[in-house]
Amino acid sequence: MDRTPPQILLIDDDPDVLDSVLPTLRDQGMAVHAYQEASEALLLLEHPEAPVFDLVISDIHMPSLDGFEVLDRVKAG
Numbered sequence: 001m002d003r004t005p006p007q008i009l010l011i012d013d014d015p016d017v018l019d020s021v022l023p024t025l026r027d028q029g030m031a032v033h034a035y036q037e038a039s040e041a042l043l044l045l046e047h048p049e050a051p052v053f054d055l056v057i058s059d060i061h062m063p064s065l066d067g068f069e070v071l072d073r074v075k076a077g
Contacts, residue, residue, distance in 0.1 A: 007051040010034040011041045011070060012059040021057070038065040042073055 008030045012018055018034050025032045031051070035041040038058070042065075044050050056074055060067035 005029050005031045006054040008032045009041060009053045009056045011038050013062045038062055038070045
């Protein structure tokens with residue numbers, strides 16, 4: 001039986017955070033889509049073939065959109 005790995009959306013403007021968190025999640029068998037720009041992550045969500053994410057991990061303090069606004073847009077979906 002094939003199992004689809006959990007789909008994770010990871011957003012953080014700090015590349016060091018992405019570099020440390022991304023391998024850990026992937027080593028646990030998760031499919032991670034990582035972005036430094038919140039606007040790029042939101043564009044992915046608008047794509048008709050975008051995965052349905054099981055979990056969104058977002059930095060709160062980012063320069064363009066803060067994490068609360070990102071999560072509001074994800075929920076509005």
